[in-house]
Amino acid sequence: MYGNITIVDGPGKDAPADDPVKLAEFEARIAAGEKIEPHDWMPAEYRRQLIRMIEQHAHSEIIGALPEGTWITRAPGFKRKMALMAKVQDEVGHAQLLYSAAETLGKPRERMLDDLINGRSKYSNVFNYPAFTWADTAVIAWLIDASAIINQVANSKGSYAPYCRALERICQEESFHLKYGYDNVVTLATGTPTQRTMVQEALNRWWRPIMHFFGPPDTASQHTEKLMRWKVKMASNDDMRQQFFNQYVPKIYELGLTVPDAELAKDPATGKWTYGDPDWDEFKRVINGDGPCNKERLAVRKTAEERGRWVREALARPREQQYVTPLS
Ligand code: FAQ
Numbered sequence: 001m002y003g004n005i006t007i008v009d010g011p012g013k014d015a016p017a018d019d020p021v022k023l024a025e026f027e028a029r030i031a032a033g034e035k036i037e038p039h040d041w042m043p044a045e046y047r048r049q050l051i052r053m054i055e056q057h058a059h060s061e062i063i064g065a066l067p068e069g070t071w072i073t074r075a076p077g078f079k080r081k082m083a084l085m086a087k088v089q090d091e092v093g094h095a096q097l098l099y100s101a102a103e104t105l106g107k108p109r110e111r112m113l114d115d116l117i118n119g120r121s122k123y124s125n126v127f128n129y130p131a132f133t134w135a136d137t138a139v140i141a142w143l144i145d146a147s148a149i150i151n152q153v154a155n156s157k158g159s160y161a162p163y164c165r166a167l168e169r170i171c172q173e174e175s176f177h178l179k180y181g182y183d184n185v186v187t188l189a190t191g192t193p194t195q196r197t198m199v200q201e202a203l204n205r206w207w208r209p210i211m212h213f214f215g216p217p218d219t220a221s222q223h224t225e226k227l228m229r230w231k232v233k234m235a236s237n238d239d240m241r242q243q244f245f246n247q248y249v250p251k252i253y254e255l256g257l258t259v260p261d262a263e264l265a266k267d268p269a270t271g272k273w274t275y276g277d278p279d280w281d282e283f284k285r286v287i288n289g290d291g292p293c294n295k296e297r298l299a300v301r302k303t304a305e306e307r308g309r310w311v312r313e314a315l316a317r318p319r320e321q322q323y324v325t326p327l328s
Helices: 020-031 044-069 078-103 109-117 134-155 161-189 193-213 224-229 237-254 280-287 294-316
Strands: none
Touching: 044 078, 044 109, 044 134, 044 224, 044 294, 078 109, 078 161, 109 294, 134 161, 134 193, 134 237, 161 193, 193 237, 193 280
């Protein structure tokens, strides 16, 4: 229940059509660059899409804490351990902000988490791959955080105010993560031959998942057109991928590293990058539950849900009941 709205999963696809006058007013507000607040009228499909997207984003942050989280005990040195712990904690904090933003649209957090652990809701493809070595964590913190920033800076200029507010704060923290990741990659890339090999191998492992991170090509994207019209998404999947190439491929080359795609090249005439097929079938398999770590990731979340239930129940209990003991 949110205000006078009771929505559990967002209106289904068969929800009654929106009032055309209200819809036209809403679209005029969007066109004028106004922000939409939770109590404002919004089309049922706008609400449904926002819940889908913000919820998937929130899940990506808590699941995203896991590949790097497994390295906290093995981080090389105390300073890096402290930094990694802080980063992982930040990612979980981002999930809190995003679940709160999604809740303003009427879907309770418990339902979102239930949909995650029961495989009804997606989360970012990249977190279904393992972090085999310390260099994997460096590449995640540099290039996946970089990709997330490209996406989130764009989304933060969007139309739904609570999501934009959450993203502004998240982007500040992600920028710090990126610097931490870059520092780790530079250390490895300028280190011993073994360290250089380790970071190159990690980059090779993550390249394809990073290509998938921005979503399918625009021609295959289901939601982009509608989401861009309503200013929920402020850049298309292909535009974000191009931005990533422009900003990060030169930095990768600068470190003497290579990209595992022989077809990657910038067309000097158009300024556009062309790249080899990153295996979109693999992307589909991974986002639909059949990646290398999907089962493991969800099992960890399921255990966390079960073990933490008593804490959530205690917090939800009215204050007076919390102190009632058999002796009182
Ligand atoms: N992974 O029609 P489109 C992070 C799905 S946060 C999984 O193009 P859309 C921080 C899509 O949901 C990372 N599924 O979709 C961090 C849809 O399926 P559905 C997360 C994907 O929404 C860093 C179907 O494919 N960020 O990394 C993916 O227009 C380091 C059709 O696709 C966000 O969630 C994918 N990569 O565009 C944490 C940002 N791509 O729902 C720890 C918000 C597509 O119909 C360590 N989200 N799909 O069943 C967005 O901006 C958009 O949702 C896109 C996808 C751009 C991800």
